[in-house]
Amino acid sequence: MRFMACSNIMVKDEISSAGSKMLYNFKAPFGADVYDRCIGKGMEFAGLIETDEFGIDSLFEQNTDAAITAMLENRCDFVLCNDLFGKLQRQAPGHGLVYINPAYGAVSRQGLIPAVSSMDRIGVLCRNIDDGCRVISAISDGVSDFAKEIPDKATEYKDISQLKYTDIIPYVFYILASAEISGNTARYDGVKFGFRAENAQNLNEMYLKSRTEGFDRDTQLAIITGCMVLSKDNYNKLYHKAMQIRRLIAEHYTRLLDECGFLALSPSVTGKNNLERSVFCLLSSLCGFPSISMKHGDSERLFVYKG
Amino acid sequence: MKYEVVMGLEVHTELATKSKLFCSCSAEFGGQANENVCPACAGMPGMLPNANKRAIELGIAAGIITNSRITPTISFDKKNYFYPDLPTGYQITQLFAPICKDGYVDIETADGGRRIGLTQIHLEQDAGKLVHSYDLSLVDYNRAGVPLIEIVSKPDFRSAEEVVAYLEKLRQILSFAGVSDCRMQEGSMRCDVNLSVREAGSDVLGVRTEMKNMNSLKAIVRAIEYESQRHIDALETGSEILIQETRRWDDNKGVSYSMRDKEEAADYRYFPDPDILPIDISDEWIAAVKSTLPESAGDKFARITGQLGISEYDAGIITASRKLSDIFDKLTQKGLPPKDVVSWIVTELLSMDTQENKSNDDIDIDCDKFADLLLLVERKEINRNTAKKILSLIYNQNIDPIDYVAQNNLGMVSDTGLLEGIVSEVLAENPSSVEQFLAGNEKVSGFLMGKAMAKTAGKADPAAVRMILMEALGRL
Amino acid sequence: MTAENVKTYESMAKFSLDSDTRTWIADVLSGLEDGFGLLDTINTCGITPLITPLAKTNIMREDVAVKQITRDRLMSTAPAEYDGYFQVPKTIA
Numbered sequence: 001m002r003f004m005a006c007s008n009i010m011v012k013d014e015i016s017s018a019g020s021k022m023l024y025n026f027k028a029p030f031g032a033d034v035y036d037r038c039i040g041k042g043m044e045f046a047g048l049i050e051t052d053e054f055g056i057d058s059l060f061e062q063n064t065d066a067a068i069t070a071m072l073e074n075r076c077d078f079v080l081c082n083d084l085f086g087k088l089q090r091q092a093p094g095h096g097l098v099y100i101n102p103a104y105g106a107v108s109r110q111g112l113i114p115a116v117s118s119m120d121r122i123g124v125l126c127r128n129i130d131d132g133c134r135v136i137s138a139i140s141d142g143v144s145d146f147a148k149e150i151p152d153k154a155t156e157y158k159d160i161s162q163l164k165y166t167d168i169i170p171y172v173f174y175i176l177a178s179a180e181i182s183g184n185t186a187r188y189d190g191v192k193f194g195f196r197a198e199n200a201q202n203l204n205e206m207y208l209k210s211r212t213e214g215f216d217r218d219t220q221l222a223i224i225t226g227c228m229v230l231s232k233d234n235y236n237k238l239y240h241k242a243m244q245i246r247r248l249i250a251e252h253y254t255r256l257l258d259e260c261g262f263l264a265l266s267p268s269v270t271g272k273n274n275l276e277r278s279v280f281c282l283l284s285s286l287c288g289f290p291s292i293s294m295k296h297g298d299s300e301r302l303f304v305y306k307g
Numbered sequence: 308m309k310y311e312v313v314m315g316l317e318v319h320t321e322l323a324t325k326s327k328l329f330c331s332c333s334a335e336f337g338g339q340a341n342e343n344v345c346p347a348c349a350g351m352p353g354m355l356p357n358a359n360k361r362a363i364e365l366g367i368a369a370g371i372i373t374n375s376r377i378t379p380t381i382s383f384d385k386k387n388y389f390y391p392d393l394p395t396g397y398q399i400t401q402l403f404a405p406i407c408k409d410g411y412v413d414i415e416t417a418d419g420g421r422r423i424g425l426t427q428i429h430l431e432q433d434a435g436k437l438v439h440s441y442d443l444s445l446v447d448y449n450r451a452g453v454p455l456i457e458i459v460s461k462p463d464f465r466s467a468e469e470v471v472a473y474l475e476k477l478r479q480i481l482s483f484a485g486v487s488d489c490r491m492q493e494g495s496m497r498c499d500v501n502l503s504v505r506e507a508g509s510d511v512l513g514v515r516t517e518m519k520n521m522n523s524l525k526a527i528v529r530a531i532e533y534e535s536q537r538h539i540d541a542l543e544t545g546s547e548i549l550i551q552e553t554r555r556w557d558d559n560k561g562v563s564y565s566m567r568d569k570e571e572a573a574d575y576r577y578f579p580d581p582d583i584l585p586i587d588i589s590d591e592w593i594a595a596v597k598s599t600l601p602e603s604a605g606d607k608f609a610r611i612t613g614q615l616g617i618s619e620y621d622a623g624i625i626t627a628s629r630k631l632s633d634i635f636d637k638l639t640q641k642g643l644p645p646k647d648v649v650s651w652i653v654t655e656l657l658s659m660d661t662q663e664n665k666s667n668d669d670i671d672i673d674c675d676k677f678a679d680l681l682l683l684v685e686r687k688e689i690n691r692n693t694a695k696k697i698l699s700l701i702y703n704q705n706i707d708p709i710d711y712v713a714q715n716n717l718g719m720v721s722d723t724g725l726l727e728g729i730v731s732e733v734l735a736e737n738p739s740s741v742e743q744f745l746a747g748n749e750k751v752s753g754f755l756m757g758k759a760m761a762k763t764a765g766k767a768d769p770a771a772v773r774m775i776l777m778e779a780l781g782r783l
Numbered sequence: 784m785t786a787e788n789v790k791t792y793e794s795m796a797k798f799s800l801d802s803d804t805r806t807w808i809a810d811v812l813s814g815l816e817d818g819f820g821l822l823d824t825i826n827t828c829g830i831t832p833l834i835t836p837l838a839k840t841n842i843m844r845e846d847v848a849v850k851q852i853t854r855d856r857l858m859s860t861a862p863a864e865y866d867g868y869f870q871v872p873k874t875i876a
Contacts, residue, residue: 193350224812241822286836347851576795579832
């Protein structure tokens with residue numbers, strides 16, 4: 001199989017920029033574990049694909065992701081990605097593609113340029129379930145068999161009263177994600193590697209210029225939000241509270257999955273912004289549940305499993 | 308008006324591990340700049356932190372020897388701020404569940420014993436080093452990520468003397484337990500002082516300032532004296548309004564400066580590090596650490612004064628320093644008599660280097676060579692004066708004593724026939740002294756003794772020369 | 784959320800944003816305020832925070848020093864290097 005990887009997955013001695021000017025010349029000193037495993041299975045590497053900076057989706061724009069385009073142009077059989085904002089899961093079914101997320105922690109994050117440590121995971125954008133399962137098996141230690149539970153296409157889904165917290169999930173997600181992004185991107189400062197702005201008269205100016213010029217707007221928004229939710233005045237009210245609600249959400253949906261085996265949800269719903277549109281993908285990110293986004297009959301489906 | 312100074316201490320000390328806290332880079336001191344640095348501790352993305360078990364164990368050991376409660380489940384947090392010596396833009400430290408809480412350390416001062424309470428001890432990463440030269444600053448990350456403990460005391464100090472006694476006690480117990488080398492000069496042990504002044508008898512605390520950058524005990528004492536006086540002057544004359552702030556001590560100028568830029572960015576935005584799972588510390592693990600702790604300074608003092616008959620004064624010197632104590636152990640393990648070893652360490656070795664600011668823990672000598680030297684003395688192959696000179700050469704130039712004695716023909720002259728000949732010569736050359744001796748002036752024997760020793764170039768065993776000389780004089 | 788509020792967080796983040804970006808961020812954050820406000824509707828009294836979905840325990844490593852990378856390779860991606868050190872502008876203006 002031929003594969004590509006989003007550029008936040010490091011390939012030794014290749015420029016692994018994670019879509020960021022901050023890393024425009026960053027030659028990775030070692031390769032990601034997933035890359036080595038794929039090569040070890042005899043798969044053929046077809047190159048890195050540009051990604052939204054660190055995999056951070058815009059809150060409002062809905063441009064087609066470069067990984068989707070690469071698949072549609074038939075440049076490879078699958079792409080390794082970190083779809084923590086649900087952008088690929090929203091878009092894949094509409095293009096006849098499948099996105100598979102392993103359970104959080106099932107696939108090594110070694111060599112993944114981090115965005116949200118507690119949600120980052122390497123998943124697979126592919127053409128069909130069989131391909132996806134083969135790849136997930138290759139890059140994880142366990143055999144992934146959750147996909148065998150994909151239901152008969154005729155099944156009807158009824159009881160949605162159990163889907164709690166849906167209004168709050170996008171915001172709990174963004175509070176936690178932005179905070180972790182602000183921490184994980186603090187290392188990009190022009191001192192040790194990557195982009196350094198020119199003509200800084202002193203250290204502080206170098207920091208300010210490099211970080212202001214080096215990140216794009218959506219990342220800066222996330223970092224500012226992260227600083228806000230972690231600041232003394234807001235930590236308890238927003239960050240701590242969001243971590244507590246995350247537990248309530250995880251406990252509720254784990255119970256539900258214990259009863260049902262899986263949930264059949266929508267990868268894309270209507271909403272004011274992309275966070276709200278991705279609500280069920282973000283549920284999977286928050287709780288680390290494995291999931292599959294695909295066309296199922298006439299509907300676009302996000303199947304969520306307990307893992 | 309009488310004033311009381313109230314102080315609390317934050318002591319940082321690097322743990323004696325081989326590798327760093329969250330990556331496998333060597334934690335060894337020295338070496339070329341950025342030699343012991345990997346992508347992770349240079350702040351590059353993509354590597355996950357992997358906790359060093361030994362560092363956790365040394366944290367547990369620190370808790371045991373400071374009578375602290377060990378936290379059953381510890382976790383790590385990110386402390387966010389920007390500075391070039393901090394490669395990731397955050398320091399991994401412990402805010403929410405530090406490894407130890409509620410300990411204490413007993414100290415002795417001229418005014419008697421006192422108990423200093425500890426709020427907590429937490430584990431964290433050290434930062435790198437920023438070197439300033441003319442128009443640029445240079446960064447070395449060799450120390451970045453080396454494990455530290457920060458020992459936070461309660462505001463229990465009332466004098467600089469207590470602070471010094473506490474730091475010396477900490478250095479003693481931490482170094483004997485193998486937790487840290489506690490070298491202040493090299494920066495492996497650092498101390499920040501929180502200080503406030505209030506009217507004696509008041510139970511309200513004054514405005515508190517935090518002082519950083521004191522690199523020796525002397526600097527700490529000077530800084531405390533300066534800062535207390537600055538507070539008292541402000542209270543008495545109103546010349547200055549005290550504010551809660553961080554100040555940097557300049558030991559050359561003998562003054563402290565406000566570090567306002569540090570205050571500005573004081574919101575560290577701590578949050579739990581999701582990449583480091585909590586670590587459970589079981590009672591069994593604590594017991595295992597306890598069982599492997601080396602002999603404490605207190606136990607050693609009792610043992611060597613009791614079983615080995617070393618004086619309390621000498622034992623106090625030996626057990627105040629882990630380094631001296633180790634030298635003592637190594638030499639006695641080679642079969643040298645403990646009392647002789649103590650005498651050589653306390654009177655000879657300690658006089659080798661009397662530089663300012665050098666502590667006994669800074670003494671560095673090859674113990675095998677030191678032992679070889681003392682064995683030469685024990686076997687009467689060289690005399691004590693020669694040995695002292697050679698000790699200085701071992702200390703300063705690391706020479707091999709056995710080779711040196713052989714090459715310079717310093718072996719003690721103990722050939723009786725040779726010595727008898729020399730004594731006869733001396734008696735023949737100094738007839739008037741011999742007459743004086745025979746007339747009852749026995750002190751003259753010392754003069755004759757000196758003449759005889761001089762003829763052997765100082766290499767003879769003085770006891771043997773004395774015996775032969777007295778016999779010869781007796782025969783006259 | 785005003786542009787002035789954003790400035791506070793800019794200094795924490797080491798940004799010096801142009802006024803357009805600052806206004807845009809202030810507007811977006813104002814738009815998210817209602818969503819963030821929803822957190823107040825949930826009673827979380829006594830709930831332990833969930834930091835990571837992983838329920839595993841930490842696997843520690845033994846204290847063995849291993850050299851990972853040469854200094855030359857490490858410094859090869861440095862924006863400015865001097866004699867084996869990373870070089871930065873003077874800390875004071």
